[in-house]
Amino acid sequence: MIIDKFLFKKIEVLKKRFYELSFLIIKPEIIHDKKKSVKLSKEYKIIYKIINYYNSYKENKKYLKEIESLIKLDSDKELLEFAIFEKKKNLLELEFLLNKIESLLKKNNNTKNNNTKNNNTKNNNTKNVLMELRAGTGGDEACIFVENIFRMYTMYFKELCWKYEILNMQQGTIKGYKEIIIEIQGKNVYGTLKFESGVHRVQRVPSTESQGRLHTSAITVAILPEEDYNNNLLINIVLSDLKRETFRASGAGGQHVNKTESAIRLTHIPTGIIAECQEERSQHKNYEKAMKVLRARIYQSELKIKNEKLSKERKSLISTGDRSAKIRTYNYPQGRVTDHRINKSIYYLDKFMNGKINEMITALKILEKENN
Template identity: 60%
Template structure:
């Protein structure tokens, strides 16, 4: 996100803060307890944003002064002091930017859609790259589960298909949280590309592999009505965990929705009935997403959106291990802390994607 875009956002917040400052002291607002409480909450958040904005402007002004000294002063000692000061200012600016992004989003609930507040189904699938792609599915799974833990969200594994040597060909999660689960994760749908030297590579060459991520909002039966006569049900023996039980009963379930040709599998439960219920939940979400994407394609010409078509064939992000860099290609943003990112510190990138989408 460019500094100019952030400044524009902060300027809008400052204007809103000044307007609320005037209205919140009006007798008709004070007498309306509900309205006053809402405005006071917004006033408190905006006050913090405005404070950061003023600090931000001061630091930008100081940066200009330091740059002027570095460009025009011939005194070596002054230049050394100016260089040291510049590093401090840039660190302060970076810190203020991160705080501003977080506060801007805590005050932007008006941008939330009904889907943004929903729980989700997360699908991870290996793509090009063979065994290395399966290993990267496992790495991304770890990244997400660490992020879920930081966010206080709970997840369950619905379906697993293991890779040949290590990792997963496919894994599906059922994810629930108190707020903003889909609103935070909806930008993750797409192709995630990794560039690194695989452990199996003897000559030290960098390989490129890819996986696909799909994030689907969970929907209730009243939102998507599935006619059971449109579903073909197959059962088979589970290939997952379960000890001796695995080879005894056909508890795994495969459902095919005949009109849309969407197929889902679930095999993690020992009970066929429970697997059927989970598979129906995933199927419902997929049908809902399918219809949603059809509607969004019709309006995507008018509004270019990061999640406009839900096209999961588009490369959205590259994880470059040799350069310690993760890059989101939709907003041309790179973060040079790949280790931290892979440990679940992905909120900064999500916030930037939100800002771009709401701009």
């Protein structure tokens, strides 16, 4: 289950911190610093409780599997009734333990020293990301441009030896794609791609245009940093806050398509944020991928709120995340690509569309350094 994977990752981080604190709190310089000693001791006690509750949670999960196996195999009526009763009791215990863990995780986050306030951007720069490409105005031409931009980015990823995985694709009516969501892993991915968020506009004569008229279409790009298991923006998704829907996949996929309801749509009720996936034949795998997208979108939403507070102190000239802002124009007749935020034009559009985008990204990075 996703919740188990999330807890495992978080507990592994906390275990390392627990061992670190075990040595810190007995150091003479810490003992003599009363303020620091109290603070570290408090954190130590909270993490100790979290680890103990998590160990109990794992034991209960193991017992639940044994009970479920017994229910499937045993035909004895009395034993079956006992097993069903034990299962209900076990599920209540698991719910209690999860609530305790979530409560303590929040408490632990609140006790952390918030000295990383000015380092949020730097920390985010090292993260992997989810990239969302969506067709905007322009109908079929916008869908085709989504495919073009997807190819451009993947060729750039190969140059940097980054790995990527397609999480979801929705085909256009005729050609191209309405939406593509990919997960990208590598070195300093977010720090490199964060300025790509926004509206990418294309000006060209579509192949379907008989009179040779120039058309303007647009797509949106969103770069979502992966959730950070070490900071105080950790997203706790309660399963009762999720609305889960299944539907039949569409697009390529042979006999599987439209015959099984393997596609998943998840709605986070408190925020209204939606994520869906139909790439896999397995409903379970689609659920995992949809959950990954959902967590990233919720995290991005929380991060945006936090960054808006920080921007009152330090205003950046470059947008990093507003998908409504027009950031770049790809003009095919002129062979030109222009970034409107820095008024920079490059006149080798063909090479740019083949993944040679580093000059533009470098220019944006330089301006960010100058502003900071």
